[in-house]
Amino acid sequence: MAESRIAVYAQLPGDFHKTLAGQLVWNPDTAVGAFSYDEDWRSRKNSYFLDPTVLIARPRKETRNEGVYGVIRDAGPDAWGRDQLIRQHGALDEIGILQHAPEDGAGNLSFHAEHRLRAYTLQEIDAVSAGFPLADTALAQAIQPGTSMGGAKPKLLAYDAGAFWIAKFPEKGDPECKGAANEHAMLQLAARCGIRACESRLHRLPDGRLVILVKRFDLSGTPERHTRLGFASAHTVLGMGDPRRDGQLKSYPLLRFEARRWTRAEIGPELWQRLAFNALVSNMDDHARNHALIHEAGWALSPAFDIVAAPATGPVRLCLQIHTGSVIATPASLITSASEMGVERDLAIATLREMSSLILEQWRTHIGEEMSGAAIDQLVPAFRLAEEVRAFDFAGLPPPVKARRYRNQG
Numbered sequence: 350m351a352e353s354r355i356a357v358y359a360q361l362p363g364d365f366h367k368t369l370a371g372q373l374v375w376n377p378d379t380a381v382g383a384f385s386y387d388e389d390w391r392s393r394k395n396s397y398f399l400d401p402t403v404l405i406a407r408p409r410k411e412t413r414n415e416g417v418y419g420v421i422r423d424a425g426p427d428a429w430g431r432d433q434l435i436r437q438h439g440a441l442d443e444i445g446i447l448q449h450a451p452e453d454g455a456g457n458l459s460f461h462a463e464h465r466l467r468a469y470t471l472q473e474i475d476a477v478s479a480g481f482p483l484a485d486t487a488l489a490q491a492i493q494p495g496t497s498m499g500g501a502k503p504k505l506l507a508y509d510a511g512a513f514w515i516a517k518f519p520e521k522g523d524p525e526c527k528g529a530a531n532e533h534a535m536l537q538l539a540a541r542c543g544i545r546a547c548e549s550r551l552h553r554l555p556d557g558r559l560v561i562l563v564k565r566f567d568l569s570g571t572p573e574r575h576t577r578l579g580f581a582s583a584h585t586v587l588g589m590g591d592p593r594r595d596g597q598l599k600s601y602p603l604l605r606f607e608a609r610r611w612t613r614a615e616i617g618p619e620l621w622q623r624l625a626f627n628a629l630v631s632n633m634d635d636h637a638r639n640h641a642l643i644h645e646a647g648w649a650l651s652p653a654f655d656i657v658a659a660p661a662t663g664p665v666r667l668c669l670q671i672h673t674g675s676v677i678a679t680p681a682s683l684i685t686s687a688s689e690m691g692v693e694r695d696l697a698i699a700t701l702r703e704m705s706s707l708i709l710e711q712w713r714t715h716i717g718e719e720m721s722g723a724a725i726d727q728l729v730p731a732f733r734l735a736e737e738v739r740a741f742d743f744a745g746l747p748p749p750v751k752a753r754r755y756r757n758q759g
């Protein structure tokens with residue numbers, strides 16, 4: 350089969366217009382991608398390597414993620430958005446997905462020369478939400494063109510009160526819409542704990558259900574005139590996308606290490622606080638697309654997003670290793686994690702204690718009136734580790750062992 354090509358445009362920091370960054374050539378038989386920068390790209394003010402590890406002066410070929418470079422794939426849709434596109438257009442290959450995808454994906458990359466951003470007012474969202482989730486096909490038909498935002502949950506780009514928001518709709522299995530109130534409460538609690546978390550609001554649909562609106566950190570201005578920041582998911586930063594290697598790459602200490610090649614700065618302590626918060630509220634869906642870097646003057650850790658307390662029996666098991674070899678969070682393993690993430694032990698203990706007390710004292714208040722008493726009670730087990738940390742005798746822990754060092758680590 351013939352190779353496919355797609356032009357990749359970027360909005361550089363502060364620009365309202367797009368600049369041609371280069372071209373992706375993709376071979377459907379081998380699923381290998383090759384990117385080349387446009388001749389003029391390097392001479393543009395503020396231009397940068399879209400991925401400083403592979404999209405460098407002479408870009409490497411890409412075999413991971415079906416041959417689509419991570420930063421380019423991050424701009425396109427994921428599970429739900431892909432489903433919508435396939436329902437509308439039939440089978441699409443990787444390039445077809447990018448070509449047909451709406452332009453509301455994370456970051457500053459897009460695949461058409463002209464702007465095609467479509468944001469919905471809250472009134473429009475109210476209108477298309479009718480009947481959802483009884484038949485989510487109804488949403489698919491009512492909404493053209495869907496979304497390029499990642500993630501598994503139904504969502505749309507909203508514009509309200511002078512800002513862009515991700516409107517996350519209730520899932521089918523969530524009739525009480527616990528997800529929206531839960532996520533809103535956890536983002537607020539995280540902020541109270543000192544984490545740079547996304548701002549969010551709740552919006553009530555005409556039928557009484559709740560939608561969470563999460564403010565976009567990469568998009569500002571108006572639908573007609575906006576600026577965008579670059580975006581790279583932790584999935585991309587970790588170099589994931591090859592199923593044979595992905596298992597061993599899912600790790601916070603590795604993310605800390607790999608991120609240095611992008612940020613040239615230390616993100617370990619900030620990332621550790623986020624992983625500790627995830628553990629304390631049992632947010633066990635902290636996978637590698639739920640962390641990201643953004644690019645403005647340079648690359649930096651993005652605000653925290655997609656945090657949901659999940660009541661479960663058994664240990665708190667995160668998606669990424671919190672220290673080498675373990676995904677299970679306990680008071681002791683969080684301290685081992687701190688030492689691998691560059692956080693001094695006394696500070697780690699104080700932070701864990703403070704965050705646990707704050708979470709235990711405030712989570713019910715932040716959930717507020719939105720959930721029934723029974724639904725709130727069901728959430729109690731999500732905070733078991735916070736209870737354990739609050740009562741834990743950290744002085745009884747053995748002295749720290751030398752932290753693992755990654756290759757080339759200074």
Ligand SMILES: Nc1ncnc2c1ncn2[C@@H]1O[C@H](COP(=O)(O)OP(=O)(O)OP(=O)(O)O)[C@@H](O)[C@H]1O
Pocket residue numbers: 455456498499500501502503515547563564565566567582634638639654655
């Ligand atoms: N505030 C934000 N600003 C910009 N991009 C965001 C923001 N929040 C999330 N994203 C991007 O949108 C994607 C989907 O958002 P989110 O993770 O909240 O959805 P989800 O459907 O709950 O995901 P999951 O599949 O993890 O359950 C994220 O993976 C990230 O790429």
Ligand SMILES: [Mg+2]
Pocket residue numbers: 500501638639655
């Ligand atoms: Mg997510």
